[in-house]
Amino acid sequence: IRDVPEIVACWSVGGGVDYLLKVMARDIDAYQRLVEGLLEREIGIDRYFTYIVTKIVKEEVALPLADLLPASA
Structure with missing residues (x-):
């Protein structure tokens, strides 16, 4: 899987x-x-x-890290 260029992501899921x-x-x-x-x-x-x-509804490339980190005091 790692060597197949058409496979751009692979996740092991439950x-x-x-x-x-x-x-x-x-x-x-x-x-x-x-x-x-x-x-x-x-x-x-x-x-x-x-x-x-068939249609992209939402696709974010940047992660919202500022929203996930605790607010500074």
Whole structure:
């Protein structure tokens, strides 16, 4: 996963799935080729679910650190 440039983020999560991947691909065909390549590697993927972003509602690149730190006295 670390060596696949189209996978821009990977999180280990609790609940109904083990990992959540953020993938950036040129189009659906490129994405499908990526997934098929991962499945062919037999790295332990039993099943996968795909959710496609259709519209960005909010995307922050800067973290609101000032809001998270305690107020100075």
